[in-house]
Amino acid sequence: MNTTIKNRVGDQTTSFSTDSRRGFLRGMFVSVAAASVLAPIKLKADDAAILEEAEWGVKLGYPTNKHPYGIPSPYEHNNVRRVTELLSSGDMYASVAMSPLHEQEGIITPNGLFFNRSHGGTAVVDPDKYRLMIHGLVEKPLVLTLAQLKRYPSESRIHFIECPANGSTGWRGPQFNNLQFMKGMMSSAEWTGVKLSVVLADLGLKPKAKWMLAEGSDNSEMGRTIPIEKVLDDAMLVWGQNGEALRPDQGYPVRLLVPGWEGNLNVKWLKRLEFGEEPWHAKEETSKYTMLQPSGKGIRFFWPMEVNSIITSPCPEKPWTDLKKGDMVEIQGLAWSGQGTIKAVDLSLDGGKNWQEISLKGLILPKSWTRFSYMMKWEGKPLLLSSRAIDDAGNVQPTINQEVAKVGVESVYHRNSICTWEVKANGEVNNVHVRG
Amino acid sequence: MNTTIKNRVGDQTTSFSTDSRRGFLRGMFVSVAAASVLAPIKLKADDAAILEEAEWGVKLGYPTNKHPYGIPSPYEHNNVRRVTELLSSGDMYASVAMSPLHEQEGIITPNGLFFNRSHGGTAVVDPDKYRLMIHGLVEKPLVLTLAQLKRYPSESRIHFIECPANGSTGWRGPQFNNLQFMKGMMSSAEWTGVKLSVVLADLGLKPKAKWMLAEGSDNSEMGRTIPIEKVLDDAMLVWGQNGEALRPDQGYPVRLLVPGWEGNLNVKWLKRLEFGEEPWHAKEETSKYTMLQPSGKGIRFFWPMEVNSIITSPCPEKPWTDLKKGDMVEIQGLAWSGQGTIKAVDLSLDGGKNWQEISLKGLILPKSWTRFSYMMKWEGKPLLLSSRAIDDAGNVQPTINQEVAKVGVESVYHRNSICTWEVKANGEVNNVHVRG
Numbered sequence: 001m002n003t004t005i006k007n008r009v010g011d012q013t014t015s016f017s018t019d020s021r022r023g024f025l026r027g028m029f030v031s032v033a034a035a036s037v038l039a040p041i042k043l044k045a046d047d048a049a050i051l052e053e054a055e056w057g058v059k060l061g062y063p064t065n066k067h068p069y070g071i072p073s074p075y076e077h078n079n080v081r082r083v084t085e086l087l088s089s090g091d092m093y094a095s096v097a098m099s100p101l102h103e104q105e106g107i108i109t110p111n112g113l114f115f116n117r118s119h120g121g122t123a124v125v126d127p128d129k130y131r132l133m134i135h136g137l138v139e140k141p142l143v144l145t146l147a148q149l150k151r152y153p154s155e156s157r158i159h160f161i162e163c164p165a166n167g168s169t170g171w172r173g174p175q176f177n178n179l180q181f182m183k184g185m186m187s188s189a190e191w192t193g194v195k196l197s198v199v200l201a202d203l204g205l206k207p208k209a210k211w212m213l214a215e216g217s218d219n220s221e222m223g224r225t226i227p228i229e230k231v232l233d234d235a236m237l238v239w240g241q242n243g244e245a246l247r248p249d250q251g252y253p254v255r256l257l258v259p260g261w262e263g264n265l266n267v268k269w270l271k272r273l274e275f276g277e278e279p280w281h282a283k284e285e286t287s288k289y290t291m292l293q294p295s296g297k298g299i300r301f302f303w304p305m306e307v308n309s310i311i312t313s314p315c316p317e318k319p320w321t322d323l324k325k326g327d328m329v330e331i332q333g334l335a336w337s338g339q340g341t342i343k344a345v346d347l348s349l350d351g352g353k354n355w356q357e358i359s360l361k362g363l364i365l366p367k368s369w370t371r372f373s374y375m376m377k378w379e380g381k382p383l384l385l386s387s388r389a390i391d392d393a394g395n396v397q398p399t400i401n402q403e404v405a406k407v408g409v410e411s412v413y414h415r416n417s418i419c420t421w422e423v424k425a426n427g428e429v430n431n432v433h434v435r436g
Numbered sequence: 437m438n439t440t441i442k443n444r445v446g447d448q449t450t451s452f453s454t455d456s457r458r459g460f461l462r463g464m465f466v467s468v469a470a471a472s473v474l475a476p477i478k479l480k481a482d483d484a485a486i487l488e489e490a491e492w493g494v495k496l497g498y499p500t501n502k503h504p505y506g507i508p509s510p511y512e513h514n515n516v517r518r519v520t521e522l523l524s525s526g527d528m529y530a531s532v533a534m535s536p537l538h539e540q541e542g543i544i545t546p547n548g549l550f551f552n553r554s555h556g557g558t559a560v561v562d563p564d565k566y567r568l569m570i571h572g573l574v575e576k577p578l579v580l581t582l583a584q585l586k587r588y589p590s591e592s593r594i595h596f597i598e599c600p601a602n603g604s605t606g607w608r609g610p611q612f613n614n615l616q617f618m619k620g621m622m623s624s625a626e627w628t629g630v631k632l633s634v635v636l637a638d639l640g641l642k643p644k645a646k647w648m649l650a651e652g653s654d655n656s657e658m659g660r661t662i663p664i665e666k667v668l669d670d671a672m673l674v675w676g677q678n679g680e681a682l683r684p685d686q687g688y689p690v691r692l693l694v695p696g697w698e699g700n701l702n703v704k705w706l707k708r709l710e711f712g713e714e715p716w717h718a719k720e721e722t723s724k725y726t727m728l729q730p731s732g733k734g735i736r737f738f739w740p741m742e743v744n745s746i747i748t749s750p751c752p753e754k755p756w757t758d759l760k761k762g763d764m765v766e767i768q769g770l771a772w773s774g775q776g777t778i779k780a781v782d783l784s785l786d787g788g789k790n791w792q793e794i795s796l797k798g799l800i801l802p803k804s805w806t807r808f809s810y811m812m813k814w815e816g817k818p819l820l821l822s823s824r825a826i827d828d829a830g831n832v833q834p835t836i837n838q839e840v841a842k843v844g845v846e847s848v849y850h851r852n853s854i855c856t857w858e859v860k861a862n863g864e865v866n867n868v869h870v871r872g
Binding site: 060121127188190248 | 556
């Protein structure tokens with residue numbers, strides 16, 4: 001078993017030297033300080049919003065204790081998770097609610113907008129009745145209450161979770177003309193819990209233990225098998241998400257966190273961890289979550305999410321239709337890799353013919369969303385905007401043709417090929433396939 | 437004017453060399469891997485939670501699309517912000533809703549639990565009617581719509597915001613026997629917006645501009661004056677909080693962010709920025725938010741929040757009453773400084789007689805909450821738990837006596853002296869004053 005996974009299109013890694021490109025490309029960055037970002041703004045003499053006192057300036061707001069647990073502005077009512085019948089059981093118990101990435105700022109997803117995939121609906125677990133069994137090849141098998149689990153020393157780490165089906169609607173062509181349904185099966189949070197290596201040092205892992213089974217307590221009895229190297233490397237039992245208890249749709253009170261690996265491995269409403277010598281071949285890792293290859297064979301136990309990126313602004317939901325020729329505008333987006341830390345992001349304005357390395361911004365953390373940014377002047381001419389991410393393990397995001405040549409189009413999962421937005425002269429943005 | 441503010445009890449900084457202490461104290465850390473964290477757990481043979489299938493294991497959960505904007509578990513209904521009549525107008529329009537720090541994990545506060553101080557209730561601003569005026573000593577004064585403001589290149593940064601009145605209930609003695617009302621006037625988030633230095637490079641700041649007035653659009657017309665050095669250093673106009681739009685109670689759609697400085701400077705529902713040669717002496721910086729000294733004089737324009745810390749576990753709301761003698765337990769808490777980055781935290785088990793440096797954990801960022809942690813064996817003996825933070829500017833958290841000698845007890849604001857929890861033999865925890 002090899003848990004050090006290379007990018008499937010690894011031959012790309014020899015095509016350039018990142019370091020020499022950095023120097024060459026530095027001169028191409030547009031300096032924000034040097035360019036006027038805003039075009040001259042003409043004030044309308046009759047702009048009521050300027051001339052008249054707003055209602056909220058003359059009347060009291062609502063009392064400070066009205067919402068003990070706060071809620072978003074009513075004007076943000078469209079910023080919600082959305083499901084599609086295409087990817088749901090009719091009753092929406094087995095479904096995926098996708099995160100509105102076009103409204104996502106920074107690298108933390110608010111808990112209310114964290115994508116939610118469940119196989120049998122959202123379980124509402126009573127924390128007083130919650131028990132976690134840890135057994136199999138450990139010296140001290142036991143059953144823990146939630147309070148006992150929380151006695152272990154905690155850690156907090158920022159990681160994304162991505163469903164391996166993220167982007168799956170695009171294998172044969174653009175199926176949805178928006179960002180939310182194309183890439184919204186992922187989100188990011190600051191997770192709090194205990195590393196499994198700490199728990200296992202306490203319980204005593206037997207040398208023969210090579211695999212861990214994680215099983216959920218919900219009706220779908222989600223089960224996944226994970227190699228012991230990954231368990232001991234960075235897997236965690238988490239109870240906190242962005243400063244509060246996990247939400248029910250994220251596995252309250254306890255889920256497994258397997259940083260960078262398939263979302264379904266991060267088992268929710270965790271009931272049981274068993275340690276053994278062989279993998280379990282659980283239902284969800286045989287009937288589902290396998291990769292069908294062109295040869296007709298399916299690959300099992302293909303866990304880490306590949307290096308990937310997507311431009312979040314502009315996107316079909318955030319077009320440039322309000323921009324005028326000559327306006328400065330920021331192109332930005334998210335890059336991530338389940339196999340390391342983002343090292344660089346390249347941008348193409350012409351669908352992948354020419355690339356330039358652009359800036360990363362904000363925190364750059366392993367197995368975490370990383371923001372990229374490029375300031376440009378919009379000349380009102382059509383563009384084909386593509387981003388390409390590179391991680392510190394040397395993985396490079398492949399073109400569609402490279403990915404298809406390698407894995408065909410029958411695999412629902414692990415699509416990480418380069419995405420392209422067509423920007424029309426009128427500023428409209430469409431999801432297109434540029435095969436590269 | 438001097439914007440490089442030293443800790444008020446700066447003479448403490450000479451009392452030790454941090455580097456030499458680190459080596460000396462390293463041996464005192466309890467190794468988690470070496471000690472058994474959990475006492476032997478005896479399973480009850482009749483534990484129904486183990487023997488019987490839980491209801492959520494045999495029935496479907498709720499549909500995935502039930503809450504397009506997610507909500508917490510119903511079992512977490514007590515984890516909310518709370519107000520007290522002591523610090524509110526009777527109608528709760530001018531009040532402060534305090535954050536439940538005893539339930540806080542990590543260094544991100546979920547938006548629903550972010551503390552909320554307002555002077556005239558929570559304004560609900562229509563983003564389409566929102567305008568921001570920037571005028572005074574700038575070359576290109578203008579009025580921006582929200583969309584125009586968002587065209588500037590954005591940044592995301594993690595910072596706490598703390599009301600200068602945080603801890604004010606403790607000047608003369610412990611007024612509340614809990615953490616939430618003692619230190620809950622602060623929270624932390626990942627903020628997204630544009631640096632004011634970028635906006636001002638675009639608009640052209642005139643050399644004579646030495647001060648900025650920030651004014652809110654709500655009925656209280658909150659106004660504060662900020663020196664230009666701080667404005668150009670790291671102040672931001674922010675529209676995003678933890679990945680989504682600001683909540684109304686945090687100033688939707690735009691607030692000022694002044695990292696590390698008094699919470700009230702982070703003006704919400706921002707309407708106007710004016711640049712001038714002299715400070716404005718606005719209502720809230722003359723009638724309020726001044727520091728009354730023992731001499732009878734009040735200090736104005738005292739902006740940065742001091743180095744500070746608090747133990748969040750245990751605390752009066754999270755006692756050790758369920759622990760047994762010999763159990764391992766984690767002491768943890770939050771340290772922060774508006775004047776730099778946390779460099780070290782010391783822990784005392786005996787109310788400040790003896791101190792030892794303990795571990796910091798997780799991300800350590802400037803002007804940001806930093807977690808500290810210490811694993812210990814609970815012997816069932818009374819303790820006086822105190823934490824003391826040191827920042828990289830050399831500021832050391834003072835004792836109560838040191839603070840009172842310097843500033844008296846008449847100042848409502850900027851209390852940062854060392855806090856102490858009394859842990860009783862039965863595990864109960866109380867807020868006590870140990871003057872040091």
